[in-house]
Amino acid sequence: MGKEIKKILIIRFGAIGDVVHSTALFRALKKFNPDFEIHYATFNLPSTMIQDDPDLKKLWLIQNKKYKTLWKLAKELKKEKFDLCINLQNSNRARFLSFFTGAKKYISYKKTFELHAVENFWITAKPIFKDIELPDKIQIYLPDGIKEDVAKHINTNSKTIGFNIGLSSVRQGRKWKDEYWIELAKKIIESDKNTEIILIGIKKDLELAKKISNVSDKIKSFCGELSLLESAALMSHCDILISSDTGLLHIAAALDVKTIGLYGASPILRTGPYGPLANAFYSKDRKCVPCNRRKCKYIDANDSSFPCMNDITPDIVIEGINNHI
DSSP states (O other): OOTTTEEEEEOOOOHHHHHHHHHHHHHHHHHHOTEEEEEEEEHHHHHHHTTTOOTSEEEEEESOOOHHHHHEEEEHTTTTTOOOEEOOOHHHHHHHHHHHOOOEEEEEEEOOSOOHHHHHHHHHTTTTOTTTOOOSSOOOOOOOOHHHHTTTTOTTTTEEEEEEEOOOOOOGGGGHHHHHHHHHHHHHHHTTEEEEEEEOGGGGGHHHHHHTTTTOEEEEEEEOOOOOOHHHHTTTOEEEEEEESSSHHHHHHTTTEEEEEESSOOOOHSOOOOOOOOOEEOOOOTTOOOOOOOHHHHOOOTTSSSSHHHHHEEEHHHOOOHHHH
């Protein structure tokens, strides 16, 4: 089965981390058959992580989830006469788009929390390509020159630790306490005068970034200043990146950066940083971990972080840094 397949379309709407995790699938397919012509359809923001990927023939942008938009895109995709469509989005709109591409064969992803997302995406193709091999790491490619451009703004001769302090407000179970970031910064600077810290986030993180930056002149904030690609390029210069479960954490892992993930409600088994350079901490004393809830049932509505995230203290992270670098 699969011998007649030459041209493949992969569909994944988002998010950033999911698209990065799905790279293992098309790497496995290209290794299985280098002559495969693989196209990928996704949203604009996550597309920047695969726009320069040598294993992809063409990238198709999904402008929005409206059925009218998807129908228009499907008509364009149908002209490509795909032999196989691999739908990695478990939604009716993605199934709609996949069906109307007119691909000769169609397979769809089934989400499970018993596998890491990387393996879950990869295994979707196994019914047709039973001999494809799972890569031991994920990998993305940045545009030429961007790493050199951002390097001008940091001291590349010192040890550099990245803090990704940015996080969506709807995911309380992924937020680390502001006080912990500040305390961690103090402990790192005090323990090693040759270490510099860079802060990555968005504009809403500027207040926290200022508090952390006040700890030392060896801390520099880039919050709200960089595009996603520039943030990725900046992280590529880090000796280690510390982050909760976000797309940037998974981008760093895909750039061969040593990572420490801070996990509360998120299931490490499914969304932990992936690869040989990845590490993560979680609360080991709470039976409710991981609950994967957006809001904790044990705290008041005004509380900003989960107890399980609070269990991961700066001292635990310091020990992880010392063991990991």
